[in-house]
Amino acid sequence: MNQVVSALFWVSLVLVLTFITLPLVVVMAASLSPTAVVTLRPWEWTVQWYGDLWTARWLDPFMLSAQLALIVSIASGVLGLLAAYVVAYEKCPGHAAIMSFLLSPLAVPQIVKGVAIVLFLSSAGLYNWLGTPGLIAAHIILTLPFAVRMIATAMFNFDKNLDRAGQSLGASKMDRIRYLLLPIIKPGVFSGMTFAFIISFNNIPLSVFLVRPGETTLPITVINYIEYSLDPVLAAVNVASLLFVLGVIFIFEKIGGFSAQIHGGSK
């Protein structure tokens, strides 16, 4: 009986892992395809498509997306921290209602948000906001609920007894925030920022309303490119983006140490 359960467990584990990784494997193989038409012939391969990435056509959108995601993750992290502090730590009057309000944008489809933002900007006469400023604002609106959520959870879990212990040891409010609260919730802040970064970097439904010629994000550039051709460059873009995002997660994790939180330990 036990062996059957154990066997079932291993089979499902392998299936899940295959299911998760197979698309990646296919994309990676496609990015090495020797011909312009994507073929899967593992014994013939080339890295020429990665060379094509090193051109303005792909580098410019990449730089825009990376900068956008960085600005958005920092802004969402800072704003999320401030909001979570008032709601989850100070527990201001009506904090439960404010929390629900802060999370409510999650319920609005991105397409609707995109249309709303464009309508707002044009009816307010802010035409020159279309493009990068609009992208930044829209992505912050999109990612802030995620950041607030993760940071507020970390704040809710902060043991108030630690605060009292700090107080009895003579720590002022600023000292307690600096030496106790912030270091302890840091993993939550950085996981919120990581989510904001990834969501912004991969976003299509909102960005599509706000990009302008010469100010196009990487995912939108990919979408536009697909309309004309489906060649291995796209696979190479995907693999490169994937590696980039993994690198960013790695760096955020090094600074924030959030895998410790996920795995239930610290240091």
Added chain:
Amino acid sequence: MINSDIELIGLSKNYGANKIVRDIDLDIPQGEFVSILGPSGCGKTTTLNMIAGFTAPTSGQIRVRGHDQAGVPPERRKIGLVFQNYALFPHMTVGENVAFGLKMQRKGRAEIDNQVEKSLRSVHLDHLKDRYPKELSGGQQQRTALARAIAPKPSLLLLDEPLSNLDLKLREAMRIELKEVQQELGITFVYVTHDQEEAMAMSDRVVVMHEGIIAQVGSPRAESYQSASYPAAAK
């Protein structure tokens, strides 16, 4: 008044209609080891929280070394505190935990190191300075909490059932250690417990609390106390 460390004068606390602490009067001289003994829910923690400044009294006065504490925030009372669950800072080593109070007083590096060393030695933990709290046993965590509380040299230490999470053997050993630390430092200990034996073993004086009032005050060795019935005994 000169050698009174704490005076509680007509101290009361109500939560809504519930009178949790009722008109307590207590005078604790400098250097005394006082136990507040009583069953769970009788208002011991509430009383400590008022002395520490976390809870405002409904009425009455708390004086520390002659000074009325009304409106003085906890961080300026210079009262050490040891919590039941220790409340160690999980992101700091034992040494950093113990140094925290001194760091908050903006003491110099050398003085901090020296005082941390001394505090850790008095609880026999000098060899574990670089460990994190979660790498310690319950007893070691308890000692770290004690070292952290005494490092800034408070004249008064409040301990809220500090041994209740330890097993019996360790509890008995820690009683002796706590008493030794108190005598070595000569500071006032207000020790809250629901364990009669514990209170008797360590204290100069036992204050029996019952439903928010002081039912009895006495020396643990006094005949009158021995024969008195301790209400709703924990054991």
